[in-house]
Structure formats: structure tokens, C-alpha cells
Amino acid sequence: MCDGAANGPGPTPHAANVLSGGTVPDAELLDNEPLLVEMADDVGASLQMAQIVPNPFANNARIGFTVVSSATKSVSIGVYDLSGRLVKLLADGPLSPGAYEVRWNGDDERGGFARNGIYFVLGRLDAQRVQAQIILLR
Numbered sequence: 001m002c003d004g005a006a007n008g009p010g011p012t013p014h015a016a017n018v019l020s021g022g023t024v025p026d027a028e029l030l031d032n033e034p035l036l037v038e039m040a041d042d043v044g045a046s047l048q049m050a051q052i053v054p055n056p057f058a059n060n061a062r063i064g065f066t067v068v069s070s071a072t073k074s075v076s077i078g079v080y081d082l083s084g085r086l087v088k089l090l091a092d093g094p095l096s097p098g099a100y101e102v103r104w105n106g107d108d109e110r111g112g113f114a115r116n117g118i119y120f121v122l123g124r125l126d127a128q129r130v131q132a133q134i135i136l137l138r
């Protein structure tokens with residue numbers, strides 16, 4: 001459903017910043033395909049991670065994800081080290097159903113640069129968690 005979000009040569013963002021107010025500063029809504037959701041409630045709401053491109057990366061990685069829901073949901077996407085410590089929060093706030101992309105340039109929460117190595121991208125929607133692996137090589 002979200003394969004086109006991260007595989008193409010450069011998806012065209014539908015909105016530069018998804019939310020006014022900046023709670024999800026770098027998340028971009030992708031206008032690659034229509035999203036059809038027919039749910040009576042959000043019991044089936046889910047978060048789906050797409051491919052991380054490029055991976056491994058040196059300067060900038062694109063991380064695609066899709067929110068499948070019948071309503072706006074609170075979503076967070078963060079990068080964590082192998083010990084489970086938060087390195088960088090990439091998105092945190094309410095998102096409508098759709099395909100999105102965030103970017104990570106290898107920086108940390110303090111403005112420095114993370115070390116080379118393996119990291120986990122953890123996405124949360126309500127109680128659901130999804131994760132993917134990303135490798136930083138400078």
C-alpha cells in the first residue's frame with residue numbers, strides 16, 4: 001500500500017508540513033495513490049512502515065510510513081540506538097490517514113551527529129509498535 005512512498009525516484013509531497021503548529025515538523029504527506037479506508041471504528045487502525053531509502057545511508061535517509069485509520073491518530077516515529085535510548089524524534093503528533101515520509105540526516109536530539117552503526121526506527125500508533133532497522137555509515 002505504501003511501496004510507492006519510498007521506492008520511487010522522488011515522491012512528490014502533497015504538503016510540505018502536514019500540520020500547522022509544527023508538531024510533526026518533517027513529515028510530508030505523499031500523494032502517490034488514493035487511500036481507501038472503510039472502517040466502522042478504529043479497531044483495525046494500523047501503522048505500516050515502508051522501505052528506508054537509502055539504507056545504509058551517509059547523509060540523509062527517507063523513511064516512509066502509512067497511517068491506516070478512519071480518523072486522525074497520534075503517531076510517533078523515532079530513531080533509537082541498540083540499547084533502546086532515543087537518538088532523534090522524527091515525528092510526534094496527530095496524523096490523518098495517508099502515506100507519509102520523514103527524513104533523518106544522522107543527527108541526535110542535542111544537535112550533534114550520531115555515531116556510525118545500527119539503529120532502529122520505531123513507529124507508534126496508539127498501542128501498536130512497528131520497527132525497522134537503519135544503518136548509518138559516514
